[in-house]
Amino acid sequence: MYESIMAFQARIRAMTAPARYRLYALGALASLPYLAMGYFARAHGYHLRSLLALGVTAALGLLLLAGCTRTWRRFFLAHFLLLLPAIAYAAYALGFSVVPGRVLGILMLSASWEEMRGLWMLWQGKWLLVPLGAALAAYLYLAWGVPDWPIFSGKAYLGARALLVLALPVAAYAATDAAQLIDGIALNPVAGSLMFIVGQLPRARAEMRGEGIHKIPYHARRDSSAEEVHVLIVGESARRNSWSVYGYERATTPYLERIKGEAIVLARARADANLTQLAVPMILTGIAPENLATTNVHGNLFDAAREAGYVTSWLVNQDIEVSTSIGITADHLDYPPDMRPGLFGRHTPDDVLLPLYRRELARAGQPRLIGMHIMESHWEYYRRYPPSFQRFGHANQLNSMSILASGGSAGAAIIDAYDNSTLYADWFIGQVIEAARALAVPVSVTFIPDHGESLSDFDAGIGGHGGPVYSAAEFEIPAFVWVNAPYRSAHPREVAALESNAAKEIHSHDFFYTLADLMGITWPQAQPEHSLASERFVPDTARAVLVGGVLQERP
Numbered sequence: 001m002y003e004s005i006m007a008f009q010a011r012i013r014a015m016t017a018p019a020r021y022r023l024y025a026l027g028a029l030a031s032l033p034y035l036a037m038g039y040f041a042r043a044h045g046y047h048l049r050s051l052l053a054l055g056v057t058a059a060l061g062l063l064l065l066a067g068c069t070r071t072w073r074r075f076f077l078a079h080f081l082l083l084l085p086a087i088a089y090a091a092y093a094l095g096f097s098v099v100p101g102r103v104l105g106i107l108m109l110s111a112s113w114e115e116m117r118g119l120w121m122l123w124q125g126k127w128l129l130v131p132l133g134a135a136l137a138a139y140l141y142l143a144w145g146v147p148d149w150p151i152f153s154g155k156a157y158l159g160a161r162a163l164l165v166l167a168l169p170v171a172a173y174a175a176t177d178a179a180q181l182i183d184g185i186a187l188n189p190v191a192g193s194l195m196f197i198v199g200q201l202p203r204a205r206a207e208m209r210g211e212g213i214h215k216i217p218y219h220a221r222r223d224s225s226a227e228e229v230h231v232l233i234v235g236e237s238a239r240r241n242s243w244s245v246y247g248y249e250r251a252t253t254p255y256l257e258r259i260k261g262e263a264i265v266l267a268r269a270r271a272d273a274n275l276t277q278l279a280v281p282m283i284l285t286g287i288a289p290e291n292l293a294t295t296n297v298h299g300n301l302f303d304a305a306r307e308a309g310y311v312t313s314w315l316v317n318q319d320i321e322v323s324t325s326i327g328i329t330a331d332h333l334d335y336p337p338d339m340r341p342g343l344f345g346r347h348t349p350d351d352v353l354l355p356l357y358r359r360e361l362a363r364a365g366q367p368r369l370i371g372m373h374i375m376e377s378h379w380e381y382y383r384r385y386p387p388s389f390q391r392f393g394h395a396n397q398l399n400s401m402s403i404l405a406s407g408g409s410a411g412a413a414i415i416d417a418y419d420n421s422t423l424y425a426d427w428f429i430g431q432v433i434e435a436a437r438a439l440a441v442p443v444s445v446t447f448i449p450d451h452g453e454s455l456s457d458f459d460a461g462i463g464g465h466g467g468p469v470y471s472a473a474e475f476e477i478p479a480f481v482w483v484n485a486p487y488r489s490a491h492p493r494e495v496a497a498l499e500s501n502a503a504k505e506i507h508s509h510d511f512f513y514t515l516a517d518l519m520g521i522t523w524p525q526a527q528p529e530h531s532l533a534s535e536r537f538v539p540d541t542a543r544a545v546l547v548g549g550v551l552q553e554r555p
Contacts, residue, residue, distance in 0.1 A: 021330035022142045026076050029139045033086035033189040034058045040093050046180075050464050052429055053184020055176040057191050066151045075151060076143035083139070086189035087132070089196070099186050100196045105204030106320050107335055210327030216298040218524040220516075222308040228367045228442040228487070230310075230434060230519050231357075232301075234280060235425065235449030236318065236376040237465060240269075240476045241458070242422055250392065252422040255430035262482055263433075264498045266532070269479035270554075271451040272508035273546035274467040276319065279508055280373070281326045286512030286530065289546045297326050301512055305369040306331070310520045313360040315353045317346060318373040330371070332360065347383050350374040350428050358435055369519065372432075376425045377453060379403050379464055381417035385424035392416040392423075403463045406456035414463070415455055435483055442487035444518050448511050450478045466550045472555045475545060479506070481518070481532075493532040494518060501532045504539040 034054070041051050065082070069075040093099050174181050182222055187190045206212065242248050245256040245265060256263060272289045273279040282292060284300045302312045314330035316323055323333075334356045337348040353372055360370045375384055380403075382395035393416030402410055429447060436443045452474045456463040459471035466474075488495050494517060506514075510530045516522075517533035528534040544551050 003346050019076060023072065024145050026139065026142050026146065026244065029135060029142075030076070030079055030083065033083070033090040036090040036094060037187045037189050037192075044097065046183060046187065047177070048327045049174045049177050049180040050187060053171075053181050054187040056174060057185055057188045059192055061188070062099040066400065070152070071148045071150055073143065073146045073148045076139075076146060080136075080140060080143065082190050083136070084107045085193035085554060086425055087188040089193045095473075099192060100200070102200050102207070103320060105196070106207065106324070107337055108201070109204055110148045143348075148555055164313040171422045190193035190471060207324035210324075210329040212324075213297055213299075213327030215303060215327060218299055218304045218307055218523040218525070220304040220381045220521050222310075222367070222520045222522075224520060226308060226367070226441075226490075228490075228519070229361065229436065229439055229444075230369050230515065231436060231443070231445040232369070232371045232515060233432060233445070233447045234283060234318075234371065234373045235447060236276065236374060237420070237451065237453040238377055238422070238425070238449035238478050239453040239455065239473050240478045241473060242419060242453075242455075243478045246478060250419050252419050253426040254423075255426045255433075256480070259433070259482065264482070264495075264502050266479040266481070266506060267503045268505040269448065269477050270505060270507050271449070271475045271477050271545070272543075273474075274451045274474040275469055275546070275548060276450045276548060277322055277325070278546045280322050282509040283448060283450070283511050284328070286509050286527075288507075290511050290551055292546065300326050300328055302330050302371070302517060304371065304521055304523065305519060307523075308519070310367045310369045311363065313356075313368065313370045315356050315360075315370070315372045317348055317353055317375055319345065319351050320419065344379050346375055347374075347389045349384070349386060350376065351426070351431070353429075354431055354435075356513060357432060361435055361439065367519075374425075374428070376428075376449065377418060377421040378407055381414065383419045384421040389420050389427070393419075406461045406463065411457040415457055418453070435522070439484070440486065442490045443484045444487055445482040446480070446511070446515060446518070448508070449477050450508075452477065466548060468550070470547055470555065475555055479511075483518075491518075491520070493535075497533050497535045498538065500535070501537050501539075504532075504537070505541050506532050507540060507543060510537075 037054060037080065038051065041054065062079075066075050069078050074157040093106070102439045150361050174184060186195060236291070240246050242250075243253045243256070245253040245260060246267075251257075258266070271279050273292075278289075278292060281287065281297065282289065284302075285297055286299060286301075287296055302314065305312050311332075312330040313332040313333075316333070316335045320335050334353075336348060336352045336356070338348045353374065357370060357372065359402060360368065377384060377429050380400055382398050393413055395413060395417045396419060397410060399411050402414060405411060405414065429445075433445050436445055451465055453465050454462040454471040454473050459473050462469060462471045483491075483495060483498075510532060513527055513531040514533050516526065517528070528536040529538040531537055543554065546552075547553050
C-alpha cells in the first residue's frame with residue numbers, strides 16, 4: 001500500500017499543469033447539475049434533510065461510479081452518459097419550478113411531434129443550447145485527454161474512505177424523515193432521472209391506459225353505423241350571470257347571442273360541485289354527488305362511446321389528473337405542452353386546442369366523439385385571453401393574489417378581466433361550432449362548465465370557487481346544445497326533447513346520459529329520466545351538492 005501511495009504521489013509530481021487543469025475543469029463541469037439542484041432546493045424552501053440527502057446520494061453515486069471505472073479517464077467518460085440526463089433534469093426543474101414528475105411523463109407520452117416542434121419554436125431559451133453543446137464538447141475533449149491513472153490511490157483513496165464514514169451519520173439524519181429523504185433523492189439529477197424513467201413514466205403510461213380504474217363494460221351499442229360527430233366542451237368557472245346570452249348587461253357572448261335560435265340554451269343548469277376535481281368526474285361518468293368516490297368509477301362517457309363504435313378524442317388544456325383519475329383512455333389524447341405553468345393552472349390559451357380539434361373533425365368516415373377540457377375563466381382571469389380580447393377595462397393592477405380583493409378599482413378590474421375571459425370563451429366556442437358547421441353529417445356541440453364562479457363585488461365579498469364559504473353563483477352555470485340541420489333531420493325526437501326540457505333544471509351528472517342519448521347510445525343500465533334529450537327526463541330540484549368535497553344541502 002505504501003509503495004502504491006508513493007508511486008501515485010510521484011506521478012502527481014510529474015503531472016504537467018495542463019493535466020491538472022483538465023481534472024479541475026472536468027470536476028467543475030461534472031458538478032454543475034448537482035449545484036443547480038442545490039440552488040433549486042434552496043430557492044424553493046426544501047428542508048435541510050433534503051439538501052443533505054442530495055449531497056449524500058451524489059457523493060455515494062460518484063463513489064460507486066469510481067469503483068466501477070477505477071481510472072480517472074474511464075470515470076469522466078462514463079460520467080458523460082449520466083451528465084446528459086442530469087443536465088436535462090436540472091434544466092427542467094429550474095425552468096418549470098418543479099422536478100420532473102408524472103405530469104411531464106403524461107406530456108411526453110401524449111404530445112405529438114407537431115406539438116413538440118411547436119414547443120421548440122416557442123421556447124425562448126433555445127440559444128442556451130449553443131454554449132451547452134460547446135461545454136459538453138469541451139468535457140469530452142478534456143476527458144479523453146486525462147491520463148489513465150487509478151482513482152483510489154494516495155489522498156484520493158483516503159478521501160473516499162473519509163467520505164464513506166461521514167456519509168453514515170448524515171444519511172441517518174436525513175432518513176429520520178422519510179418524505180424529506182425521498183424529496184432529497186429526487187433532487188439528485190442522476191437518481192431523479194432514474195426514478196423518472198423507471199417510476200414516473202410507467203405510472204403515467206398506466207394512468208393513460210386507465211389501469212388504476214376497475215372498468216366494467218357498459219355493453220353499449222348504437223343501432224346505426226352512420227357517420228356523426230359529437231363535440232363536448234367541458235368549460236371552467238363559467239358564471240351564468242356573466243353571460244350576456246342570459247341577460248348580462250355587457251356583451252360578453254356576442255357569438256352565442258347571434259346563434260341563439262340554433263343553439264338550445266339551457267336556462268337552469270346546475271353544477272353538482274364547486275370544485276373541478278369533483279364536478280368533471282360527475283359530468284363524464286353520470287355518478288351523482290352522494291355516490292361520488294373513486295371506487296365507484298367503473299367507466300366513463302368515452303368508454304361507452306368506444307363500445308358503441310365511436311372513435312374518441314380527448315383534447316386537454318387543463319389539469320390532466322382530472323382526466324386520468326376517472327380512466328379516460330380516448331383513441332386520441334392530446335395534452336399540449338405549457339411553457340409557462342403557474343400557481344393557478346396552465347397559461348396556454350385554449351385556442352391551442354383548435355388545430356387539434358380541426359384534425360379530429362377531418363377524420364371522416366367514422367362516427368366521432370371529440371371532447372375538450374379547457375381553462376376558460378379559471379383565476380387568474382387576466383391570463384386566460386390574449387391582449388386582443390382586452391375589451392373591458394385593463395388588468396395592469398391585478399396579480400395572483402388580487403382574487404382576495406373586493407370593492408374599488410381592484411374589484412372592478414377583477415370583473416373586467418373575468419368578462420374578457422368570457423368574451424374569449426365565446427369566441428373559442430364560435431370557432432368550434434363554425435368548424436363543425438362545415439360538415440355535411442349530423443353534428444352536435446354541447447357545452448357545460450365544471451362549476452360557476454363567485455366574484456367578490458357581486459357575491460358579498462366571496463371570490464373564486466371551491467371553498468366551504470360559497471355563493472349560489474358557483475353552482476349556477478351556463479350550458480347549451482347546438483345541433484346542425486342534418487342532426488335535426490336525423491334525430492327530430494331528441495331535438496324536440498331538448499327544446500321541451502331546456503327550461504328545466506339539469507345537473508352535472510345528467511349530462512352523461514344526455515350526451516349518450518344525443519349519440520344514440522343505449523345500454524342496459526341507461527337512465528333516460530336523467531337525459532335532457534329524452535321525453536322521460538325528470539328534473540331533480542332537491543339534490544344536495546358537494547362543497548369542497550362535503551355533501552351539503554343545495555345553495
